[in-house]
Amino acid sequence: SAVISQKPSRDICQRGTSLTIQCQVDSQVTMMFWYRQQPGQSLTLIATANQGSEATYESGFVIDKFPISRPNLTFSTLTVSNMSPEDSSIYLCSVPAGATSDNEQFFGPGTRLTVL
């Protein structure tokens, strides 16, 4: 299984600011995924981070709000821009065990974000 770390583990931010979340994997992976979990809710896919190409965003999520970088096969960042209290959530990255997600997915420990 992949070992995934995220930084920061939690943060409290002011409205209007931005936060960049890092995701590091201990092995090279083709795809990385970013999820949001709002309080008391399930996980929702934000985007797929592809190395060497633009991220692919799901309906309801846009690059201006959630810019993603994928500089290499072991690392990705998600930025939450111009934050509002509605952005308070747990943000998680995940990777599949194989080349595609047609394999077991593993999740990082999450970043718990509170926006005041």
Added chain:
Amino acid sequence: GIQVEQSPPDLILQEGANSTLRCNFSDSVNNLQWFHQNPWGQLINLFYIPSGTKQNGRLSATTVATERYSLLYISSSQTTDSGVYFCAVAMWDDKIIFGKGTRLHILP
């Protein structure tokens, strides 16, 4: 898009009881996983089970892909089993879709 429905949404049991959690999905999937989210928010992989039956200690799972459902069995519940159990399916386009979860409370 595909619908993933979990039942029951909430379940309260006494320690030592058994339980069955269900996951129905509306279309063919490439794979299915069960996760346990503990009170600290960590997602723990329980089973990767696109079909068939698997067992791991007090937990077991069965997926009947042709009938589009999966079951998670928890026997002899312990308080540490409390948390939210998620079913998640992977589609042909590699996207993972989560159900809304079953919130399990085990009372001492």
